Amino acid sequence: MDDFDLGTFIKDHRKKAGLTQLELADLAGVGKTTVFDIEKNKETVRLNNLLAVLRVLNIKLEFKSPLNK
Amino acid sequence: MDDFDLGTFIKDHRKKAGLTQLELADLAGVGKTTVFDIEKNKETVRLNNLLAVLRVLNIKLEFKSPLNK
């Protein structure tokens, strides 16, 4: 849930996509600082910015609860 | 991925947990406005605030990509 390292996860996918932080930032329409912060697991980033980055990298979000499992 | 209605998803889980927006906000350590915004799908909320709410409701996040599937 939480100890999952989203930063490196994104970093790895960015690398595999052959993108630099700046390129990813431009594609996602965010500043380079934001991409840097995300890869450093800064949790105060805004959801829309994170989603924009995930979209570029073709990463999907799923919400799982014991209920609707 | 994206058309998923996170707001009502969270709202439903909050109801099932028998919590009001204010109670959920207090438990999560955020303001009531933030809970309200999240349930209204305001995507500019900060990730840490969203995570705090998800934690209270026992909802887990998963990131899926075509690669590590």
Add this chain to the structure above:
DNA sequence: TAATTTTTACTGCTATAACAGTAATTGATG
């Protein structure tokens, strides 16, 4: 229907995320 609770909406104010710019490290590549 009246009373109570909950949700939605709006308002200043404050804290800070996001930004561009710059610079210093680190990492590749020749």
Add this chain to the structure above:
DNA sequence: CATCAATTACTGTTATAGCAGTAAAAATTA
């Protein structure tokens, strides 16, 4: 090693999310 590219780090400024407070609108309950 030297050069260039990429990443990390820090800065001042600006835009805005988050907040408490209040109030009005829905929903719930008696």
